[in-house]
Amino acid sequence: MLDRATIDALFPPDLPDPGHWEQRYPPRQLPEGAKLTRLGPSPTGFVHVGVIYVAMTDRDVAHRSGGRFLVRVEDTDQSREVEGALAQFDRAFAYFGTTPDEDDSTGAYGPYRQSQRSDIYLSYARELLREGKAYLCFATAEEVADIRQRQQEQKVPTGYYGRWALWRDADQADVQAKLAAGAPYVVRFRSPGRIGARAEFTDAIRGPLSAEDNYNDVVVLKSSSNAVRLPTYHFAHAVDDHLMRVNLVIRGEEWLSSVPMHLQLFTALGFEPPTYAHIALLMKQIPGGKRKLSKRKDPEASVDHYIQAGYPAEAVLYYLRGLANGRLAEMPLADALAAPINLAELGGAGPLVDLVKLEDISADHIATLSGQQILDALRPWAAEFDPELASVLAKEPEQALSALAVEREGVANPRKDLRKWSDFRGAYGFFFPALFTLVGPDDERLRGLPTDLVRTFAQQFVDGYQDLTDPQEWFNEIRDLAAKHGFAPNAKEYKRNPDAYPGSIREASQVFRVALTGSTRSPDLFSVARALGRDEVLRRVGALTR
Structure with a gap:
């Protein structure tokens, strides 16, 4: 020796001697039974969704016990640090509402980066x-x-x-x-x-x-x-958990094998060890079994995947809480977000991350929102990830609300074509002239109808168009015009004698559906026309006459 x-x-x-640090970081004045939890991410790459999974649990357990949740960046391996990783942490925590209770400007137990605690x-x-x-x-x-x-x-x-x-x-x-x-x-x-x-x-x-x-x-x-x-x-980690007065460490199960060593270190240092809680790792289904959700192989492992795609944070958190405690998945979203996470219910088997399930949950959640709530959430997402859409929404907020009202407001089963904000352009972009490309008479989506027929059909529609408010009367305009141009009155009649007709009323309607929406599938055509307004309807159908 x-x-x-x-x-x-x-x-x-x-x-200084250790006594200096013991005085500098005294025991916290917290209620009996309060949990002080911490997350210790390393800035060595993108933020794994598992980080949010643990942070969500950390924060919930701490707050419900009257305790606090902190994030301590474990950056002692500086050779592996990736530029911009710290900013990713901040963005991820802010997006998913898992911001820590303490940082270098608000906490008394910092610095909260290990590289600054040498x-x-x-x-x-x-x-x-x-x-x-x-x-x-x-x-x-x-x-x-x-x-x-x-x-x-x-x-x-x-x-x-x-x-x-x-x-x-x-x-x-x-x-x-x-x-x-x-x-x-x-x-x-x-x-x-x-x-x-x-x-x-x-x-x-x-x-x-x-x-x-x-x-x-x-x-x-x-x-x-x-x-x-x-x-x-x-x-x-042993020194910091002691001085920051952490009493519950929730971390991934990969650290289980290190517990004996960590307990030895706590004993040698004369510290009371925290309670450990080792969470099973998030998994992915693969042919023949499952494996750990991988940073290298799986885009959905990255928190940025969810932020950039525009999954509502509430839907993702609801999904993750359901993975943590199965009973929460059976509750309505608002109830599940308010209910406690129980550590004892996490179990030892790694839960499967299923994006299809998440998208269903997200679509159900968005379907419960008002048009204004969707617009309020969509705007900041678009400002960062789709500037053109953001500009259009800023100029035409009323048109956005009209579009979002179609088959959503006042109906028992609202549309669920929005699973995430990045779906908005594909599902609703055609409602905005600035985002819409006019369709010509020879467009392949018109199912091979003769170009001259399409031109004539469209011209007569424009010439006689009445902006009617009754849906049946509005559709009768198309039906009557289709009959004049030899379209079969129904699909059954057309199928019986296809050579006698250019198509059925379905094909006739499809001409105007494609002209107004750019797609062969769309919401109710009358509702679309009402949202677009007379002038825009005539502009789009008029493009078929050229």
């Missing part, structure tokens, strides 16, 4: 060295690789431990010589564990668990060759 003077010389002379970690690493619970390790990467190879050859557990730990019980003189030579080193935790031992703990989701205890002397402070000494995740 190194003497205190040698240890202290490795650290800044003005580095002095704190150094204080506790130095204390572990002083107490002999950690040691300096000068093993090179080649030596560590050689140890692993020999362990594999001898068929013993791999790792840096016991007799394989070259510097665990090194003579002080050897350590001093390496320091004098300027050799780089890491600080390793002196694990008290042994091979074959078991660690027992209780998970808030999975109940009592037993796992192989940690026997590895894990690195707690990275190489001294770095300009800024940064901790490993394992060490930093």
Whole structure:
């Protein structure tokens, strides 16, 4: 064990002792039973939808217990940090209403980025060295690789431990010589564990668990060759969770195997460990089974997929809450968003993310909204992702409301053609002249009707058009005109003798449907015409005469 003077010389002379940080971050004054939860995302790429899944749970559990929810960015692996990742966090949390209760401007337990807390970690690493619970390790990467190879050859557990730990019980003189030579080193935790031992703990989701205890002397402070000494995740999370007074850590099940090591670190540091709750990972159905929702393979793994497509946040949160607790999926959306998430109901099996199901939920939700509510939600989405549409909506808000009223207002079963805001242009864009392309008489969607017939048919419609308010009388205009041009009165008659007619009333109506909407499928044609107005109807049908 190194003497205190040698240890202290490795650290800044003005580095505070742990007692300073204990006073700086005192226990929180929270109600009895309050949960202090935290999310620890890493800025190493796009935000996974699983981050929102956990944040949603963190926030719900904390707030319902009278506690608080914070986000602490775990950016100690700066070589992997992706530019713009922090902004993605902010956007994702804001969109889905999972903004933390504390940040550097509002919280008293910051900084909330680990890269800005280096002095704190150094204080506790130095204390572990002083107490002999950690040691300096000068093993090179080649030596560590050689140890692993020999362990594999001898068929013993791999790792840096016991007799394989070259510097665990090194003579002080050897350590001093390496320091004098300027050799780089890491600080390793002196694990008290042994091979074959078991660690027992209780998970808030999975109940009592037993796992192989940690026997590895894990690195707690990275190489001294770095300009800024940064901790490993394992060490930093233990120090931060203690000082931020986190008492419930909800995280993905991939961290289950690390619990024994983390418990050892808490014990060595003299901290009360938090309760852990390990959530099953979100999964995707594939032929023959399922797999983890992948950042590399699955677009729906990214939070930006949902934001850019314009899924309403309420619908996505409702869906995710249903994945967390099945009973919530059986409730109406508003009730489910207000009901508590129960950790004990999360279970150990990874829930499947099904975009088809989400789109159904989203369509049902949007169908309950008024035209004005849709417009209010659509505008900010369009401003970011469809500027042309945003401009049109700003200029013609009344036309947007008229369009949204078609087959939605005053009906028992409103249209459900909007599943997300990016669907609006395809479903309703034809209502706006600026977004509509006029149709010519030879358009292929007119089902091969002779061009001259289409021109004549359209011209007579324009010449005699009456902007009638009764739907049956309005449609009779088309029916009477179709009869004059030899169209069969119904599909059955046309089918009986197709050579005798250019088509049935269906084909005749389709001429005007395509002219007004640009599609062979549309909402009720009379309602469309009323929303467009007389002048626009005549302009569009008139294009067929050219």
